[in-house]
Amino acid sequence: MIETNQIEKVSWGKVDGKEVYLYTLTNASGSQLQVSTYGAILVSFLTADKNGTMADVLLGKDSLEDYLKNDCYLGATVGQFANRIAKGKITLDGVDYQLATNNGPNFLHGGDKGFDSHVFDIVEEISEEGINSIVLSHTSPDGFENLPGNVTLKLTISLTDENEVVLDYSATTDKKTIVNFTSHPYFNLKGEGEISDHTLQLNCNFYTPIDETCIPTGEIATVKGTPFDFTEEKVIGHEIDADHEQTKIGIGYDHNLVINKPLGEFGLLGVAYEATTGRAMEVYTTEPGVQFYTGNWLEGDLGKNQTAHIKRQGFCLEAQHYPDSPNQPHFPSVILNPGEEYSQKTVYKFVVK
Template sequence: MIETTQIEKTSWGTNQGKEVFLYTLTNALGSQLQVATYGGILVSFKTADKAGNFGEVLLGKDNLEDYLDNTCYLGVIAGRFANRIAKGKVTIDGTDYTLATNNGENFLHGGAKGFDQKVWDVVEEKSENGTTSLVLSYVSADGEENLPGTMTTQVKYSLTDDNEIVLEYTATTDKKTVINLTSHPYFNLKGEGDIADVDLKLNCEFFTPIDETCIPTGEIISVKGTPFDFTETKKIGLEIDADYEQNRIGVGYDHNLVINKPYGEFGFVGEAYDATTGRAMSVYTTEPGIQFYTGNWLEGEKGRNQTALIKREGFCLEAQHYPDTPNQPHFPSAELNPGETYTQKTVYKFFVK
């Protein structure tokens, strides 16, 4: 145990004419979280295993220059609208908006230059009462990525002495718009290698199947009798390559699952566990859905030391609204009006067992 929580700031280069900083947050257990002001990236999280040895549990890169080529969105804040929108088409109050199609024929994770490629401003940094926090802000101009409204977003990153990474988002707009914010960390509880042997349990009884372009069909179906049933703990890799159309389309898992809790309520999403290291992680959120992605397209992406990552070297549990929500009126709404404040809270809690 260290005596106090700490926060340190390091210059990490410049981008878009602004200095970029890397912040290191340390808790009383000795765990360390690194956050970059470029893209709001979760760069690193080192925490203890069952033997007390500290190791990396996030996929990441070494420096700012490497993150300028981040095709798999390692650790970024995805916005204004995370995940996919069909054919880049959105209609808001009768006005049609055409967005970038940067994922085949669809819009993905904010478009051509989303929040993942912006330099965020530092609003606050502090360490007190067992929690170390950093608040970043970004003002997205009216019409940025062709979406309406000047949108002001803040993300608060906290590392607690209970070994929790807490992400709290707020946003306001001066015109009606759509919003879906999430963080995109890739977890590997043993540090490297395939994640097939990770045990996973999800509090999700339904999921939203996708078409051949990875857009939700609009259906919301039961996970029972499908490879998507993680209501009881099983290995991620057990049915990942099952002879099931949804696994074929996603090349594994790359789907939104419906969290079994009242809409807007903060609640339990699931738990992952690696028996080799004893590390476990539980997830909680206010969001209605969780995008479960098994790194099916990681192969060739450069990680630390310019080492090529392998397919399925990390898994993502991205708390968010459902993909393509603006075009699916029966999905929970992702609209934001002037005078309203968008809020989102997600917690990743780490422990050993």
């Protein structure tokens, strides 16, 4: 049996000749978080329900080889720019950049080979009272995916004895560029089946409607009177297939919501809950927005135990800046200059009720 409150590392294979490791972080209550250095992927999270029964509440895959085809970005760290950019076009200081168009006509999640498709370097392993952490790093060279700047991301992934999965990001550049990092875990608090019966409350009074290609129209609209109103606890499936233009475009929820807090302040994003297990997940972040996605395109994707996922088997709460921010000046800025540091902290805290 694995002793509690420790860090374990095993070799998981190689990518492009570089060794990949699978870490297991264990806390005092026996919860276990697994992280791959390939893509800084959150592979699994075993945690107890109200009866003490452990289950894996993260969707994922069985092996490194399976993750080499991770079209749904299961658990991955995505960047240099998460989410979509219209037609893959940005302009910085009068210079036009054409990025990959890997999601219909648009750029998505770092392009053809984002941070999710690279092996991160191990910077440090830290085991202290009440918290176990690994520090990973990856540098994207100037011009990679046609983005300017040598951009270095340092990501600290921690598991605390309070059952918190903590993600601390910092990034620097040597040329003016754009950054928008996030983690892309799919959660299922039952550990199996569909997530439409989970309840959700989001600290979000506004959202950014999208066009038919899932790019924000530029409007920042109230959630009141729409299926996007989760200001009070609501069953996820209650209005997921509502007769509403926006849920029809997304085939459910695949939208950015605006978090009710000052820019850069660490605060509550929302709370998810599943009644039969009593598992709840509180989410906190410094980011201004959250991409709420209900796994509408998961069906057929190969998951753990070589079993195909079903539609809406997991939901995502991806803390980040708004989609297409480089082309929407009234959205919070995603520009990073030399001498500045990008920082983000996001926490997923698991409790039982």
